[in-house]
Amino acid sequence: MxxxxxxxxxxxxxxxxxxEAATANTLRDLLAQDSEAEGGSAGHxxxxxxxxxxxxxxxxxxxxxxxxxxxxxxPHRYQAVSSREDHTAELMHxxxxxxxxxxxxxxxFIGSVSESEAAxxxxxxxxx
Amino acid sequence: MxxxxxxxxxxxxxxxxxxEAATANTLRDLLAQDSEAEGGSAGHxxxxxxxxxxxxxxxxxxxxxxxxxxxxxxPHRYQAVSSREDHTAELMHxxxxxxxxxxxxxxxFIGSVSESEAAxxxxxxxxx
DNA sequence: AAAGTTTTCTACGAATTGTAGAAGAAGCAG
DNA sequence: CTGCTTCTTCTACAATTCGTAGAAAACTTT
Numbered sequence: 001m002x003x004x005x006x007x008x009x010x011x012x013x014x015x016x017x018x019x020e021a022a023t024a025n026t027l028r029d030l031l032a033q034d035s036e037a038e039g040g041s042a043g044h045x046x047x048x049x050x051x052x053x054x055x056x057x058x059x060x061x062x063x064x065x066x067x068x069x070x071x072x073x074x075p076h077r078y079q080a081v082s083s084r085e086d087h088t089a090e091l092m093h094x095x096x097x098x099x100x101x102x103x104x105x106x107x108x109f110i111g112s113v114s115e116s117e118a119a120x121x122x123x124x125x126x127x128x
Numbered sequence: 129m130x131x132x133x134x135x136x137x138x139x140x141x142x143x144x145x146x147x148e149a150a151t152a153n154t155l156r157d158l159l160a161q162d163s164e165a166e167g168g169s170a171g172h173x174x175x176x177x178x179x180x181x182x183x184x185x186x187x188x189x190x191x192x193x194x195x196x197x198x199x200x201x202x203p204h205r206y207q208a209v210s211s212r213e214d215h216t217a218e219l220m221h222x223x224x225x226x227x228x229x230x231x232x233x234x235x236x237f238i239g240s241v242s243e244s245e246a247a248x249x250x251x252x253x254x255x256x
Numbered sequence: 257a258a259a260g261t262t263t264t265c266t267a268c269g270a271a272t273t274g275t276a277g278a279a280g281a282a283g284c285a286g
Numbered sequence: 287c288t289g290c291t292t293c294t295t296c297t298a299c300a301a302t303t304c305g306t307a308g309a310a311a312a313c314t315t316t
Contacts, residue, residue: 003131024262050307055263060304072316075262075313088227089236095219099212103248108217110252113161118253124238125250133273152293178276182296188273202283203293 004066007049008032011057012066016084021077024054047059132194135177138162139185144212149198149205152182220229 004012014030017024022030032048058078061067066087070077082090099105113121132140135221142158143150160176186206189195194215198205210218227233241249 007305024248044209049305051262052264052308053306057304059264084227085229085232085236088223088233089240091223091249092220092237093240096221098311100218101213103245104213105216105220106245106249108213109220110249112217112221117234118233121234121238121249122253124235125246125253135274177274179293180277180295181275182276185273187295 006055006063007057007075011054012080012084015078015080016087017066021079023075023077024058025075027078028054037055050060065125132189134187135181135185139189140208140212143206143208144215149207151203152179152186153203155186155206156182164166173242189251 010031011027013084014034028049028051031054040047058067058069062069062078066081067078068081069079080087096102096105110121139155139157142155142162156177156179159182186195186197190197190206194209195206196209197207208215224230224233238246238249
């Protein structure tokens with residue numbers, strides 16, 4: 001139960017973008033805007049989703065542990081459980097974790113990182 | 129079109145384990161063994177798959193670009209396109225790639241790597 | 257209590273995956 | 287070459303996931 005569908009991803013992007021908790025309605029509106037602004041002629045069309053659709057997706061994301069909801073307030077408010085960066089880093093660990101030879105994987109991985117990123121990594125890893 | 133199902137993964141594991149190309153029949157046998165040897169009482173049961181099942185899976189893996197087949201020999205022979213390590217590293221890049229703030233993700237990622245792996249990384253990243 | 261808003265339940269269609277039979281193609285025994 | 291055996295391709299079906307949303311239930315507000 002790892003990867004997200006297209007809409008699920010779109011919703012997460014919104015939640016990650018706005019640090020704040022949002023209601024399903026707000027999200028629906030944001031999604032409408034996004035798809036409206038999305039690209040020239042043949043982009044994939046602008047949807048105007050039903051709120052129930054957004055709610056379903058939010059429930060699924062909650063079940064997957066990516067989203068948390070405040071049930072106290074009346075229009076429930078949803079927010080991402082962890083930041084996009086944390087989540088992505090976690091994902092990377094998941095991918096790596098399933099490998100028997102982690103170090104070999106890391107070697108390959110490092111091999112194809114840009115120089116500037118390599119520099120960042122050196123800094124992060126600190127002097128020996 | 130990213131992740132693999134359970135059986136697909138099992139097949140890839142076999143192909144990755146044995147550097148050599150294998151036939152569908154061989155793989156079917158190996159799968160049978162594996163599930164046989166797999167865990168005490170309530171593990172998920174030992175299947176004895178039909179060869180067509182294995183062939184279907186192999187075709188799908190081929191379509192996904194993970195497997196290559198020699199069509200010349202009569203029992204076609206299948207092999208992984210890239211090593212497990214390469215594939216995993218690629219996956220990590222895919223995960224990372226979709227992030228707007230790559231460096232932040234890398235920071236988190238590095239933050240939760242074991243010390244020995246950190247050492248390896250330092251070595252790989254080389255001086256200055 | 258009526259009307260409006262929000263949430264939950266239920267459902268359906270497309271795509272993916274595990275699973276395999278039926279039928280077609282290719283090679284081997286006579 | 288003709289039939290038997292083996293291998294591959296085609297087609298199919300059930301379960302799960304995901305996009306999508308109506309119907310109904312629950313809660314607010316007036």
